[in-house]
Amino acid sequence: MTRFLRRWSWFLVFALAALVPLIDLVLPARLRITGMLVPVVTYALVALGLNIVVGFTGLLHLGSAAFMAVGAYAFAILTAPCFPIQCGFWPGLALATLAGALAGWALALPTMRLRGDYLTIVTLGCGEIVRELLKNLEPLTKGTQGINPLPPPALPWVTFTAAQPIPFYLLFLALLAGAVVVCRNLRHSATGRAWTAVREDELAAKSVGVRTDAAKRSAFTWGAGLCALGGALAASYSTGVEPSIYDFQMSVIILCIVVIGGMGSIAGVLIGAVVMMGFNQVGVPLLTGLMGGGAEAHPLLDANNWKFLIFGLALILAMRLRPEGLLPAREVRAELHHDPDESDQEAVRAGDLR
Amino acid sequence: MNGAFLSQLLIDGTTTGLVIALVALGYTMVYGIVELINFAHGDIVMLGAMLFLTLIGLLGLDHAGQSWLARHPWVALAVLVPACATFGAAVAWTVDRVAYRPLRHLPKLTVLVTALGCSFVISNLGLLWGGLPLAVFGGGRAPSSPKSVPDLLPTLNLLGADSVVFLGTKEALVLGLCLPLMAALTWFVRCTRLGIAMRACAQNPVAARLMGVNVDALISLTFVIGGALAGVAAVAYATYHGTVQFQLGYNLGVMAFTAAVLGGIGNLPGAVLGGLVIGLVQAATTLWLGSDWTNVVVFLVLILTLVFRPNGLLGTQMREKV
Amino acid sequence: MVEPVVPPSAPAPATAPILELHNLTAHFGHIQVLRGISLTVNAGELVCLLGSNGAGKSTTLLCASAIHHASGGSVRFLGEDLTRAAAHTVVARGLVHVPEGRRIFPKLTIDENLIMGAWLRRDRAGIARDRERMLDLFPILRDRLRQAGGTLSGGEQQMLALARALMAAPKLLLLDEPTMGIAPLLAERIAATIRSLNRDGLPILLVEQNARLALRLAHRAYVLENGSIAMHGPAAELAHDPRVTAAYLGGEG
Ligand SMILES: Nc1ncnc2c1ncn2[C@@H]1O[C@H](COP(=O)(O)OP(=O)(O)OP(=O)(O)O)[C@@H](O)[C@H]1O
Ligand SMILES: [Mg+2]
Numbered sequence: 001m002t003r004f005l006r007r008w009s010w011f012l013v014f015a016l017a018a019l020v021p022l023i024d025l026v027l028p029a030r031l032r033i034t035g036m037l038v039p040v041v042t043y044a045l046v047a048l049g050l051n052i053v054v055g056f057t058g059l060l061h062l063g064s065a066a067f068m069a070v071g072a073y074a075f076a077i078l079t080a081p082c083f084p085i086q087c088g089f090w091p092g093l094a095l096a097t098l099a100g101a102l103a104g105w106a107l108a109l110p111t112m113r114l115r116g117d118y119l120t121i122v123t124l125g126c127g128e129i130v131r132e133l134l135k136n137l138e139p140l141t142k143g144t145q146g147i148n149p150l151p152p153p154a155l156p157w158v159t160f161t162a163a164q165p166i167p168f169y170l171l172f173l174a175l176l177a178g179a180v181v182v183c184r185n186l187r188h189s190a191t192g193r194a195w196t197a198v199r200e201d202e203l204a205a206k207s208v209g210v211r212t213d214a215a216k217r218s219a220f221t222w223g224a225g226l227c228a229l230g231g232a233l234a235a236s237y238s239t240g241v242e243p244s245i246y247d248f249q250m251s252v253i254i255l256c257i258v259v260i261g262g263m264g265s266i267a268g269v270l271i272g273a274v275v276m277m278g279f280n281q282v283g284v285p286l287l288t289g290l291m292g293g294g295a296e297a298h299p300l301l302d303a304n305n306w307k308f309l310i311f312g313l314a315l316i317l318a319m320r321l322r323p324e325g326l327l328p329a330r331e332v333r334a335e336l337h338h339d340p341d342e343s344d345q346e347a348v349r350a351g352d353l354r
Numbered sequence: 355m356n357g358a359f360l361s362q363l364l365i366d367g368t369t370t371g372l373v374i375a376l377v378a379l380g381y382t383m384v385y386g387i388v389e390l391i392n393f394a395h396g397d398i399v400m401l402g403a404m405l406f407l408t409l410i411g412l413l414g415l416d417h418a419g420q421s422w423l424a425r426h427p428w429v430a431l432a433v434l435v436p437a438c439a440t441f442g443a444a445v446a447w448t449v450d451r452v453a454y455r456p457l458r459h460l461p462k463l464t465v466l467v468t469a470l471g472c473s474f475v476i477s478n479l480g481l482l483w484g485g486l487p488l489a490v491f492g493g494g495r496a497p498s499s500p501k502s503v504p505d506l507l508p509t510l511n512l513l514g515a516d517s518v519v520f521l522g523t524k525e526a527l528v529l530g531l532c533l534p535l536m537a538a539l540t541w542f543v544r545c546t547r548l549g550i551a552m553r554a555c556a557q558n559p560v561a562a563r564l565m566g567v568n569v570d571a572l573i574s575l576t577f578v579i580g581g582a583l584a585g586v587a588a589v590a591y592a593t594y595h596g597t598v599q600f601q602l603g604y605n606l607g608v609m610a611f612t613a614a615v616l617g618g619i620g621n622l623p624g625a626v627l628g629g630l631v632i633g634l635v636q637a638a639t640t641l642w643l644g645s646d647w648t649n650v651v652v653f654l655v656l657i658l659t660l661v662f663r664p665n666g667l668l669g670t671q672m673r674e675k676v
Numbered sequence: 677m678v679e680p681v682v683p684p685s686a687p688a689p690a691t692a693p694i695l696e697l698h699n700l701t702a703h704f705g706h707i708q709v710l711r712g713i714s715l716t717v718n719a720g721e722l723v724c725l726l727g728s729n730g731a732g733k734s735t736t737l738l739c740a741s742a743i744h745h746a747s748g749g750s751v752r753f754l755g756e757d758l759t760r761a762a763a764h765t766v767v768a769r770g771l772v773h774v775p776e777g778r779r780i781f782p783k784l785t786i787d788e789n790l791i792m793g794a795w796l797r798r799d800r801a802g803i804a805r806d807r808e809r810m811l812d813l814f815p816i817l818r819d820r821l822r823q824a825g826g827t828l829s830g831g832e833q834q835m836l837a838l839a840r841a842l843m844a845a846p847k848l849l850l851l852d853e854p855t856m857g858i859a860p861l862l863a864e865r866i867a868a869t870i871r872s873l874n875r876d877g878l879p880i881l882l883v884e885q886n887a888r889l890a891l892r893l894a895h896r897a898y899v900l901e902n903g904s905i906a907m908h909g910p911a912a913e914l915a916h917d918p919r920v921t922a923a924y925l926g927g928e929g
Contacts, residue, residue: 060463110657113664117391121615122660125653132650248604252470259467299497300485312474315467316453323464550788554781561779566767566796
């Protein structure tokens with residue numbers, strides 16, 4: 001029985017997730033949840049991409065929103081009626097994913113020699129560059145005004161309209177399932193083992209012949225591709241793009257999905273997405289209601305003005321209480337659970353090498 | 355292009371750059387000793403600027419000539435600068451004590467995410483602070499919008515009224531705050547016992563403990579110094595740029611951290627050099643391409659620099675703690 | 677070739693114990709490294725601790741200086757219980773540990789390294805005097821006072837580490853492999869220094885791979901095997917014990 005469960009657990013999870021919209025049938029319109037679940041799915045996709053870079057390969061990346069933006073804008077430029085191409089949803093989605101992957105590859109080129117926090121700050125800088133370019137390259141991106149409308153998905157027999165989130169949800173969920181399969185296969189492939197080697201010890205990996213540069217480059221490429229896919233889907237669902245969405249806070253939120261869920265763990269990332277987006281989509285409006293805030297109330301009563309306080313406190317507490325994340329990968333858990341004295345000892349040893 | 359034009363560019367760039375450098379010093383000192391990008395540092399500057407503006411309001415300095423203090427802005431500043439520095443130091447100390455210290459033995463990423471959390475909390479506090487019903491905050495109806503800082507100092511050109519190049523009192527204030535502080539910091543780190551111990555901890559904390567150094571106390575001291583610098587930078591920034599907003603922590607913080615990385619992180623002269631480079635690049639870009647492009651150019655400069663010097667301008671081989 | 681066992685010139689005064697480890701156990705995670713060690717260093721004594729790689733010698737010293745905290749047993753120093761003390765308070769009491777490997781501050785100058793050694797002292801005159809003494813003891817350091825510690829050779833760094841520890845005015849010195857990776861000639865010099873320090877009355881607990889050298893220097897010796905004391909006794913006796921000669925002196929003594 002347990003073996004059966006383990007084998008089919010992924011299938012079960014997605015099957016159950018696909019049944020969630022049924023709940024909406026019995027709920028009054030005000031409380032329907034599927035609309036809130038669509039962002040959970042798109043962010044889960046993006047976070048899966050970041051997880052390849054941060055979780056699998058151990059490179060701290062603070063610019064994931066930029067790759068979402070690349071995907072979203074590529075999709076917008078390829079499909080929006082205000083541009084001449086209008087290639088349609090599916091070709092647009094595929095090309096947007098490719099564009100993201102290409103951008104990830106391009107970012108990897110100048111950063112291969114950088115280590116640790118130097119890499120982090122460069123990814124952050126790239127995020128800023130992309131956001132500013134989106135604002136400044138007006139002919140291509142329409143500047144701060146953004147691009148809309150964007151076409152919904154197209155499938156035979158199904159119509160996608162903004163009023164009806166269930167088809168979006170199911171389609172995106174199917175794509176997410178595909179991404180999970182891809183991530184699982186990647187992790188167990190030769191490429192995935194190279195990523196793990198880079199994460200564990202880059203120098204040692206190099207010395208046994210792992211091509212670490214190639215591994216890092218492929219991690220950036222795959223990761224950015226998934227981020228772009230998620231970004232394009234989110235753009236299609238919200239029927240428009242706009243540069244201010246893809247800011248540093250967005251990158252941090254995506255990173256937090258990965259870290260709170262459990263770095264390197266695919267299931268963890270999905271849980272992380274549910275928790276983080278759940279707070280954003282459900283918690284904040286609920287809180288605003290409780291605080292008696294509204295459009296006319298004093299701004300201090302608007303929960304949106306308290307969102308990042310709560311969110312930050314939650315992050316601090318999560319790192320204190322469960323630094324390995326909610327559903328950690330096995331190696332990460334081992335690494336974090338030892339007594340403090342032991343790390344002193346490790347420091348004693350590490351000191352020898354300096 | 356003429357000499358006056360270039361001198362003006364130099365003055366503007368240096369002034370902006372020095373403020374950035376002052377913040378960058380806080381980043382680089384903390385990084386040197388605990389290897390943490392203290393994302394909350396920029397937000398401490400923001401909070402200090404909020405306090406500065408609040409105190410201006412409370413002391414009635416926004417109504418020129420009304421009180422004795424308002425007629426003597428230099429005296430007022432002599433009170434406000436230490437107040438903001440103390441406040442910055444207190445916030446920085448608290449953040450370290452409450453959030454970072456319990457995680458000292460955990461992997462870097464855990465602490466880094468905590469730092470991001472702290473940054474969110476503090477910047478949100480700044481947002482709420484801006485919502486207080488004070489006249490200087492425009493009654494607090496729009497917490498997130500920029501608040502303008504009243505001019506405390508008279509507008510006059512120190513180079514003479516008919517000079518083409520402008521060096522005002524604000525610029526003088528920034529120079530007068532930043533340069534002595536940097537000199538004092540250099541002296542402290544180079545020549546005092548505590549400074550030597552701080553460098554020792556940065557190089558090898560275990561060995562420092564074997565000498566009887568209380569490493570935790572020294573780390574706290576580092577945060578306190580960085581926080582005090584942030585408080586002073588807050589006054590310099592608010593006075594010079596004339597607006598305060600809760601997001602200034604992020605914008606200034608990213609620039610300052612970029613400066614620290616550009617100079618070689620952990621390296622104090624590097625942070626100052628990086629700050630100056632960024633200030634000048636910003637000034638030049640604003641002049642020739644427009645302010646929309648400053649961030650793009652600054653980060654391109656950063657990336658290009660790191661491609662050719664992976665450890666920054668003055669940095670040496672970085673050690674990686676796993 | 678058998679080296680003559682030179683008896684330490686002054687017989688160790690078997691007086692008050694300076695350091696007492698009683699039934700000490702230590703763990704790293706779930707792995708037990710020390711399994712109940714009892715060991716004493718008396719006033720004026722030079723005691724050596726022998727054992728193969730991984731026996732737990734360094735761990736014993738780390739526990740004694742409270743860098744690592746023992747999981748059981750006790751550490752007493754000058755009559756005070758230090759088992760759970762914070763590392764920096766241990767130095768204040770006069771227990772100074774020179775750890776394994778090169779543990780100097782590479783970017784501080786040699787002078788600054790020495791100053792760091794005297795971190796907890798407040799007597800300026802005494803510090804200045806000790807600094808002069810160190811520079812006399814290790815003349816190489818005097819020539820390089822303004823040079824970064826990291827630019828010294830391995831052996832010189834070891835001397836600097838020793839000098840730095842002595843700057844703390846220790847009442848007991850824990851030395852972990854002071855001759856590791858050092859050419860025989862220089863190792864002899866370091867050994868001579870250690871002996872003369874001890875003759876001046878400083879008690880020393882010495883961990884050494886070079887058992888021959890250690891047994892020549894020490895009054896008494898302990899042999900550590902798999903985290904417990906397998907043998908102990910006067911150094912001269914252990915040097916002739918067949919088990920010791922077979923295991924640590926390479927051949928039939
Ligand atoms: N940080 C650590 N984590 C896990 N195990 C450790 C750690 N430090 C030491 N050990 C283990 O404890 C045991 C004793 O180590 P210790 O360093 O005390 O040996 P030693 O006698 O000093 O050896 P050597 O002569 O090689 O220096 C070894 O088996 C080692 O693997
Ligand atoms: Mg050892």
